[in-house]
Amino acid sequence: MTVLIAGCGDLGTEAGLRFAAQGHRVVGWRRSPGNLPPGIEGVRADLDTELPPVPADTDVVVIATAASERTEDAYRRAYVSGTSNLLDALARDGVRPRRILMVSSTAVYGDHGGAWVDEESLVDPTEPTARILHEAETLLLSRESSAILLRLSGIYGPGRTRLIDQVRTNKAVLPATPRWTNRIHRDDAAAAIVHLSTAVPSPSRCYLGSDNEPAHLADVLRFLAAELGLPNPASGASAPTRGGDKRCSNALLRSTGFDFAYPTFREGYGAVLSGIGARHR
Numbered sequence: 001m002t003v004l005i006a007g008c009g010d011l012g013t014e015a016g017l018r019f020a021a022q023g024h025r026v027v028g029w030r031r032s033p034g035n036l037p038p039g040i041e042g043v044r045a046d047l048d049t050e051l052p053p054v055p056a057d058t059d060v061v062v063i064a065t066a067a068s069e070r071t072e073d074a075y076r077r078a079y080v081s082g083t084s085n086l087l088d089a090l091a092r093d094g095v096r097p098r099r100i101l102m103v104s105s106t107a108v109y110g111d112h113g114g115a116w117v118d119e120e121s122l123v124d125p126t127e128p129t130a131r132i133l134h135e136a137e138t139l140l141l142s143r144e145s146s147a148i149l150l151r152l153s154g155i156y157g158p159g160r161t162r163l164i165d166q167v168r169t170n171k172a173v174l175p176a177t178p179r180w181t182n183r184i185h186r187d188d189a190a191a192a193i194v195h196l197s198t199a200v201p202s203p204s205r206c207y208l209g210s211d212n213e214p215a216h217l218a219d220v221l222r223f224l225a226a227e228l229g230l231p232n233p234a235s236g237a238s239a240p241t242r243g244g245d246k247r248c249s250n251a252l253l254r255s256t257g258f259d260f261a262y263p264t265f266r267e268g269y270g271a272v273l274s275g276i277g278a279r280h281r
């Protein structure tokens with residue numbers, strides 16, 4: 001079986017390596033495919049233009065592209081035009097994959113005043129970029145009955161150390177008003193992509209990908225400071241959390257038999273810090 005990863009960046013590559021480890025052929029499409037690791041066949045492709053031939057035996061397609069910048073135009077090109085072009089290329093080449101999975105974001109839910117959200121919750125994006133993402137989701141579901149949406153919360157992991165860097169450089173601020181934040185380790189996100197694409201016989205149309213424990217940002221920052229042997233960050237007014245105040249439920253994903261390697265930020269950031277030798281400063 002061939003797995004096509006359209007937009008094969010950090011997350012797509014980690015998922016691709018996991019598909020390859022299961023013995024699948026993995027083809028990674030991106031505009032600069034030069035640095036893809038062994039195990040993934042890189043193909044130069046721009047989802048915004050004419051696409052290369054789709055491998056005839058493509059059984060799974062993962063859409064994991066990202067916008068190059070945080071503008072509506074870039075989002076529209078990456079997600080809406082990109083998805084539409086990809087579906088056109090599948091039709092053009094007569095390829096009917098068993099699964100098409102789009103990596104989306106819990107940002108589509110907007111702000112729910114700190115309440116729990118799940119797959120049935122009202123989609124009410126507050127940011128224009130999230131509205132465009134939801135437009136791409138709707139486009140995909142309307143054209144492909146086999147499609148699955150995986151709405152991820154904030155991804156962290158190797159090389160994705162924004163909060164750690166803020167604590168280290170004394171730029172972190174404990175928010176005066178508690179707001180919920182939700183996250184998933186990059187490796188769990190990649191594992192969820194593979195699990196939903198290969199191990200769930202009758203998947204739902206949509207899953208939330210977020211770890212077991214929504215957390216207040218202040219608790220995460222305090223944890224990181226303690227792990228780094230640094231004093232707690234100062235309290236103060238902070239910029240509003242992107243994506244809105246809500247708690248993301250992963251119950252549906254877990255009901256499919258998915259186990260998180262990093263169930264909370266504590267295990268996940270612990271692993272990231274070990275990986276970069278933070279405890280051995």
Ligand SMILES: NC(=O)c1ccc[n+]([C@@H]2O[C@H](COP(=O)([O-])OP(=O)(O)OC[C@H]3O[C@@H](n4cnc5c(N)ncnc54)[C@H](OP(=O)(O)O)[C@@H]3O)[C@@H](O)[C@H]2O)c1
Pocket residue numbers: 006007008009010011012029030031032033045046047048063064065066067068078082103104105106151152153154155156
């Ligand atoms: N960051 C978060 O916390 C977060 C949260 C929720 C969901 N997500 C979603 O997770 C997904 C993947 O994120 P990521 O971290 O893996 O992003 P990433 O590392 O930036 O990977 C995205 C890849 O898409 C490729 N790409 C962009 N435009 C393209 C185009 N026109 N044609 C072909 N390839 C294109 C880029 O490669 P080239 O530049 O070489 O083309 C890049 O390698 C995204 O859909 C993002 O919205 C992220």
